[in-house]
Amino acid sequence: MSTFAPPTSISTHRVRRDVPAVEVRDLRKTFRRRDKKAHRFARKKPWPALHDVSFEIARGECVAILGQNGSGKSTLVRLLSTLLIDDGGEARIFGHDVVREAGAIRRLVNRVSVEASFFKRMSPSENLSYAARFYGMTPRQTHSAIPEILEKVGFPADRRGEAMENLSRGMQQKVALARALLTSPVLLLLDEPTTGLDPRSKLEVQEFIRQVRREHDATILLCTHDMNEAEVLADRVGILDRGRLLFLEPVADVKQRFGVETLEEAFFAATGREFVEHEAEDGDGADDEYREVFGG
């Protein structure tokens, strides 16, 4: 298998080596939303998504943040992706402030989210070309880089020209991984990258994440509610509960600290609640927006 070479157009000299990859200090974010049962003209109430979250990630490290739906994981990823503006505290990526120096950060970061998110009528190759141009990759560069990265994620060559809407969820997620890797990010934000995938696709994606760590100079922040995934992929694991980061330590230290055998038990010990998946309320205003768009 060939090693994927980063495009020369992506400036890497701005990556500082004397600072942590990610520094988050007392980060806060509060949304305003209506109660689900309230009428549509009811006043919106504050909905804290992140409470004074602080942590650091060293360069080359893979850190997993675990949390249930609505715990604030996606809000954290979106803040680090420059898609949200915080209400307090600060976040820095390779020394750059995520709000004031968003432009510098955008060259360094890419992400994979739970939804593959592509132009559905366009093919994988066309979608990847579109994404790559934003990072300065020319048609000459993507002509070879796209087939190479798709091969690397195990995407069949004969389906590169097919519309995305005809591909399975697992296939789409592989293209999403290819999109993130194509621009050679030094920080990769993975927000539930395997949620909804069949077991085989899930294992393939996890193996690819390991491969990325082996072959690229990439730091990875993995947000997931899959405790096993966090345990097998990450150097350190943290639990985000209702917007608060309870801890961020190596798995062995977490188990030792709480005197437990599993991360589920550690979650129970830390919060007094079972770690169960449920349709919790999303803390970033999705329901309000849904109501606004669809009149629900």
Added chain:
Amino acid sequence: MGEYALHARNQLVGLAGIVERNVYLTKRYILWDVAFMVWTIANTLTIVFIARAAGLDAARENVLATQLLVGAVIWAYLGIIFEFMTETVAWERWEGTIEYTFMAPLSRVVHLSGQGAFAVLYGLIRATILFFAVVAFIGLHVPNANFGAALGVLAVGSVSFIGVGMMTSVLPLISPEKGAQLGFVAQGIMLVVSGVYYPVSVMPHWMQLIAKVSPATYVIRGDRAAIVNGAGMAWGDVWPLLVISVGAIPLGLAIFRAGERYAKKHGKLKRSG
């Protein structure tokens, strides 16, 4: 390559990427394009045939039909520019790519300019097909037409249309559905006050005041004079378009940036549904 040169090069590649993406989408939806083209030609014919029913002599009927045709073609062209600009955000939100596009290192001016560049290209192709299809169907004579001047006026006017489009393109970012609705309202108001099928002077005084700040007024007047009378680019039409362009582009960008900041503050910069 120096850092600034590299940045400029990357932005140009990004701009080309927006145009390229729209080419891909046009190819994928080509049957819809054909259907809309047929619909637009049919709709324009219903307007131009009004000249036949006016009971005029052949020469005056030809002039009236050409005036109506120019109005209809400009209406169709403006509709395309506005649709592309207003839907810049709405398409990305609908497809789910909005977060990836807005976290990419592409400046907003380049992003919106790329969309505007494709809109102009696509709009010109459609407007040209529409014009000559109707001319051929009705059997219109445009012996004096100054197509160079008509294109020139349209080109200068397009800059201001893109600027106004930038202002409306932010609306779906703030309120997804209401934004698209307001975009249609803005487009309709601009066209109705600009004398599409009639002189501006027949409208109420307050509408004539709005017409003075609408770039469509000067584009329609200039193009009508160029096609019907063979006039050149009249400075009286060009300078208002230049003034509106100089104001509309920075204002459109400033409004878009303010809207983007609001969306980031309130968690609106995300996919829907």
